[in-house]
Amino acid sequence: MFATLVGAYPRAPLPGRPFRLRAAYGQLERGEIDGAALRAVQDELVRELMDEQLEAGLGLLTDGQVRWDDPQTAVTRGLDGFEITGLLRYFDTNTYYRQPRAVAEPRWRGPILVDDWETADALAQELAETRAEDPRPVKACLVGPYTLGRLSDCAELGREAVTLALAEALNEELKALASAGAPVIQVDENALTLIGPADDDERRLAAEALRRLVDGVEFTHLCLAVTMGDAEDAGADLFYELPFHSYLFDLCAGPDNWRLIARAPMERGIIAGVADARTTRLDTREVMVWGARYAAALNGRGLDRVGLSPSAGLEYLPRDRAKAKIESLGEAAAVAAISDPEELRRSLDPRAVDSRSAALGRYEPGHGAPDPATMLARIAEEGSKR
């Protein structure tokens, strides 16, 4: 049982702190600093965000994707075959991406994300030394070929040809990341949520693209992540006939993804996206713990193969709210990992575990039913007040 991020993390500072990254981009645009100076500011932010993840108790770290302009161009800018064009809304968010246009068959010309992963991994090692802790693993993330193809302009070459060529190009990137030592590689395929029940051709294309993507990729843990909605219509077969070791599902924008989790073979890992990334409201710990333990119970999977995450990238939230979310996520993962039933019960709101408390609307945080002596003392105290 562990907690981890998905997608991008807010890069704005906590309230009252200077916004160095925004200032650095402005300085770069005005020619006052060079790319290396911007990268140094980004590195500092990655360190800060990883420290925030460690403080929150997250077990698998990311660099928060702070160097990405947007999910679509982070990879396509590094491939041959694309021009970057106009702005489009990213799913139903108020966040935008520049749409890549395929003008020639996409080709891999060299590592795109390896430097970023190596930098993040080195920073994680440094942080571990500073904190006198064991280093936590850092996962590499990239957007998969189906989503890149689906959200790009492929009119000139045909989407199927572009998607399959993307899969082969990104296969090289996955191998490069694995060779560099990335212990976990997460492939984001949010466009699987766009597949409808009658879209057989889309299902076939997605399956073939993902098969080519992971073909021959070894010595790393491969995770397939889907956020921004329900992917149930993509079909359980698509997910589980592919050799991914684990799957991350958005369970807030896509509650029907539980049906996909219910069909996941027991040896595959599940990361339950239970902390709602699209609202500032804090999530209920009991619901997150229930999510983790339900995923663990299904098909006898066990808690060792389950993690918790936000439902999508937390960059849709202000930084202070995102920080509060991951802190509560880390706490929920710690509670979900408790093996002793009595201790677990004491860690939860009694209304979540005791039907009589629920019926009475009673809230007694931190412990279960009081012992008889306490109850008698309380009754006597209330009586004396009257």
Added chain:
Amino acid sequence: MSNGLWTTSVGSFGKPPELLKARADHAAGRIGAEELDALARQATEDWIRFQDELGVDILVDGEMYRGDMATYFAEELTGFEIGGLVRSYGNRYYHKPIAVGRVERTHPITVEWWRYAQSLTTRPVKGMLTGPYTIADWSFDEHYPARREFVLDLARAIHDEAMDLAAAGARFIQIDEPAASARMDELPLVAEAMGIVTDGLQAHAITHICYGDFMRAYPTMLDIPVDQIDLEMTNSDFDLLSRFRDMPFTKAIGLGVVDVHSHRIEAVDEVVRGIKLALEVLPPERIFVDPDCGLKTRSVEETKAKMRVIVEGVRRVREELGIGDELPPPGPTPGRHAGAPAATIA
């Protein structure tokens, strides 16, 4: 002679450096509201003079006194608190509002600024509002049990503001709904809310929608009860126009002919091309010509240069085709309630 191809803008213009600095100083508590206000008024006057001299047909105040378009209104309505920074694209961030109570309008928000801008020119100045759906969509909601209630409370607030603008004399009122194209299943809610906003509004009502999947939103977007829909067209190389051939556009269009996210200044020929593409599917009296979106992300000089090519492009086409610049009659048009063409609904 027919009239049409009126030039206008979507709303915001680049702020001059001294105003940007003053806004930062004000946020940090280094200068007071009066000092900031004086600079915003001066910048507004400069933009009105510029548009007047350039010969723009329908002017905007340039929104020198606003930051983010949703947050500005949230700050003036009850029921909101203003949250931390959230990124929208690249290096652009905004303070995302949080609804923590019932949203209500307790005072006019933009009317005095509109009066001031209009006092500086004899040409019409647009009233500029952000639509209820967009304010709701670009906010967090910690109060309302259902999204529809949130949107409709906002619609009532924005309706009151629109009515006050019309009463003050605004002939053109734009209610921006850039979020309208985010969720196809909520387009009916966008239309319902806009119906509240424009109910009884005796002005040419416009909505601006941008950066979404127009191909999917069309023709349902025509059900939004406004006289004109303003669309960014350059960003998608005018591809939506092709759909108007078999599914006619039933309202006036605001035709975006320059990219607002590029430093490059378009050639006049590019503007002419865009206008002529639109004239293949719409008559000139139903075309207003403007940038793709607000120009606030551009510098003052870039903003001016882009506006100049728009005005010059329109002038060339008007001359070539003998189109006049007399403004349309005031008030609502038959297009306001002309929804998607019946033949296309099936």
